[in-house]
Structure formats: C-alpha cells, structure tokens
Amino acid sequence: MSIKEDFIEALRVAGHEFGCDKVSPHNYHVFYAAHLLDYIDRPFRLLEIGIGGEDRETGGASLKLWERVFPSAHIYGIDLYPKTALDSERIKTFVCDQGDPVALEAFARQHGPFDVIIDDGSHKRSDQLTSLFSLIKWVLPGGYYVLEDYFTSYWPVYDGSTLAKDFLDTPVRWLKQTVDIINRPNFLSPESKAFVPDWGIDELHVYAGVSFLKKAQGQGRSEIPSEEFFENQLELDELRYGRFKETFMAYAQDPMSNLIFLEKLKTLVENNINAVKDLTDEDPS
Structure with missing residues (x-):
C-alpha cells in the first residue's frame, strides 16, 4: 500500500477504536488523509473546537485519534465544559466558548498560532462564523482551517435554512465567498474589495460535509496586467x-x-x- 493508503487505514482503525464520528458515519478520514499526510512525522500544533460528549460527558474521541496518528503533534481542544480528564503529555483541553470572539482571541494569543484548526463544535451558524472570523488569522502559512458538518447551514435547528439559503449569512455562504477571497488581488472596485476579508487563503477544498481552507505560503498575486x-x-x-x-x-x-x-x-x-x-x-x- 502507499503511504496515503496506510494513513487512511491508521485513521480508520483509530477512529473505530475511539468511536470517532469522523470515521463512522462521516468518512471524513479519507479527506484528512489527503490534506494532512505531510504532518504525520513532524511536530505541529492542532486545535479542535468541540471536544465531544454531551454536556459534561468526557468525549475526546477526536483528540485521542489525533494523538494516535500524529505522534509528534501538540493537540489542543476547547469546549464549553471542562474536559481535563483527557489531558495528557500532548493533549491539553480548555474551557472556551467558540461563540465568544473575545475569549477566542485571548485563547489564541496565549496558545497559538496553529498549523491546523478544526471546527467540530456546536455547528450553529453564528458560532461557526464567529470561530472562522476570529481564528483564521491564527492558522500558520501552509496550514488548514477545517470546517466540519457545514451542511447544518441548511437546517433551522442550527439557525440555518434551506429556503433562505441565498439570503442568510451562513458558513456555506462564506465557503462560496472564499473563491472571492482567493481572488481578492484581482478585484477592481475598492468598495467591493472592502467587503472581502484578506484571510490569506490560496486553496479551498470542499467535500460532502467537510471543507479545508489552506493558508497561503506567501502574498496573493494579482493577475491584472497593467495600471491602464x-x-x-x-x-x-x-x-x-x-x-x-x-x-x-x-x-x-x-x-x-x-x-x-x-x-x-x-x-x-x-x-x-x-x-x-x-x-x-x-x-x-
């Protein structure tokens, strides 16, 4: 088997062992293998929003998964409830509300930046957007911001909508907007450009249920040939x-x-x- 196939299998085995829904039922591990393959044997910092478990249950399946497959990674998890039972030499958990931009900024300043940030938290529209807008700047060049279960943008229980999908400000809307963000250097109108944040993204990978926004290694390049x-x-x-x-x-x-x-x-x-x-x-x- 190839290194990638070996990694997919390692993710699958660990996912089943720890009961991680990234593997079953979602099958996101195949996509993680495609994008995080280069991180296997290198030290890096990974933050996951949402540790799992309901309320005060321990959860932590994803954190254990990452600890298993990334032997040199430093793994951070935030949740609304204390999960210190999961803490180990390479796993550190913190209480932090992903819907509170001030708390997120304070946490990132103390513990960031990160190579990979994964939002597998509340899946509520406002929380996902607050986390994205607050933390995208704390992803290192070449790293990823991963948005899981973004399909909740279509479901009212998470404050989304299918009927109003083109009029609500949702994570799905911002995934579409990321095409504009990538091409921000090619914008003409300064008024329009002002509404497109400079996140330094140069790649967007969207799959069923999970998306990967990759931070650029350098400055975005304009394709505008001349001032004229x-x-x-x-x-x-x-x-x-x-x-x-x-x-x-x-x-x-x-x-x-x-x-x-x-x-x-x-x-x-x-x-x-x-x-x-x-x-x-x-x-x-």
Missing part, C-alpha cells in the same frame, strides 16, 4: 453596473437586505396593480 488595464476595466464595470452599486453594497453587508428590498418591491407592484384594477372596475365603459 485596471483603470479601463474599472471604468467599464462602473458604466455597466454603477447605478446598482448601492444595492450591491447593501447585499454584501447584509444578504437579508436584498430579501427585504424584494418584499417591499413586490408589495409596491401589487398595490399598483390593485389600484389600476380598482380604477378599471369603476369605469362604466
């Missing part, structure tokens, strides 16, 4: 779509604003149609 081309294209963009800029910027800031605008427009049109119908009904001719 930039000015020409910016002017053309403004001529074509500049009159809609206010609407575009409002949507970029809050996707739900577009839905509110459409609802108001629909009501206005319906009222005008009804007014015309009333006049027609009153016309004796």
Whole structure:
C-alpha cells in the first residue's frame, strides 16, 4: 500500500477504536488523509473546537485519534465544559466558548498560532462564523482551517435554512465567498474589495460535509496586467453596473437586505396593480 493508503487505514482503525464520528458515519478520514499526510512525522500544533460528549460527558474521541496518528503533534481542544480528564503529555483541553470572539482571541494569543484548526463544535451558524472570523488569522502559512458538518447551514435547528439559503449569512455562504477571497488581488472596485476579508487563503477544498481552507505560503498575486488595464476595466464595470452599486453594497453587508428590498418591491407592484384594477372596475365603459 502507499503511504496515503496506510494513513487512511491508521485513521480508520483509530477512529473505530475511539468511536470517532469522523470515521463512522462521516468518512471524513479519507479527506484528512489527503490534506494532512505531510504532518504525520513532524511536530505541529492542532486545535479542535468541540471536544465531544454531551454536556459534561468526557468525549475526546477526536483528540485521542489525533494523538494516535500524529505522534509528534501538540493537540489542543476547547469546549464549553471542562474536559481535563483527557489531558495528557500532548493533549491539553480548555474551557472556551467558540461563540465568544473575545475569549477566542485571548485563547489564541496565549496558545497559538496553529498549523491546523478544526471546527467540530456546536455547528450553529453564528458560532461557526464567529470561530472562522476570529481564528483564521491564527492558522500558520501552509496550514488548514477545517470546517466540519457545514451542511447544518441548511437546517433551522442550527439557525440555518434551506429556503433562505441565498439570503442568510451562513458558513456555506462564506465557503462560496472564499473563491472571492482567493481572488481578492484581482478585484477592481475598492468598495467591493472592502467587503472581502484578506484571510490569506490560496486553496479551498470542499467535500460532502467537510471543507479545508489552506493558508497561503506567501502574498496573493494579482493577475491584472497593467495600471491602464485596471483603470479601463474599472471604468467599464462602473458604466455597466454603477447605478446598482448601492444595492450591491447593501447585499454584501447584509444578504437579508436584498430579501427585504424584494418584499417591499413586490408589495409596491401589487398595490399598483390593485389600484389600476380598482380604477378599471369603476369605469362604466
């Protein structure tokens, strides 16, 4: 077998031993093997958000999995509840709310940066976004921010929606936005660029249920060939779509604003149609 196949098998065996859902039922271990293969024998720092177990149960299946397959890794876990029973020479657990940006920043300043950060926490829309926005800058160049179970963006129990998926600010929306983030150096409009964070991402890998955002090793490169081309294209963009800029910027800031605008427009049109119908009904001719 190849080194990668050996690693997949090692992940599978450890996952079944510790009861880790990354292996069963999700089968995420195949994707982890593809992206974290180079970390097997090197020292690195891994942070996992969400230690597992319900409430005060110990959990820790993932942390034990990482400890087994990465013999040189320093492994950190955060959870809403104390899980110190899991602490060992290479596993350290901490109480930290992934929905609290101040707490996350304080934790990262003390214990980061990290080579790999994995969000397998509450899966609630706001918590996932808070963790992503707060911690992405604490991933080292060449490292990964991993978002597990992002499909909860579609489920109301996690404050997501399938019906409103194009109007809610969700992790799925930001995975799509990551294409813009990768191409941020090629943006023309300074107004639009202001709404695209500079996360230093140069790769996005999306699989069913799990996604990997890879931090760039260097600065992002613009493909804009010249200042003349930039000015020409910016002017053309403004001529074509500049009159809609206010609407575009409002949507970029809050996707739900577009839905509110459409609802108001629909009501206005319906009222005008009804007014015309009333006049027609009153016309004796």
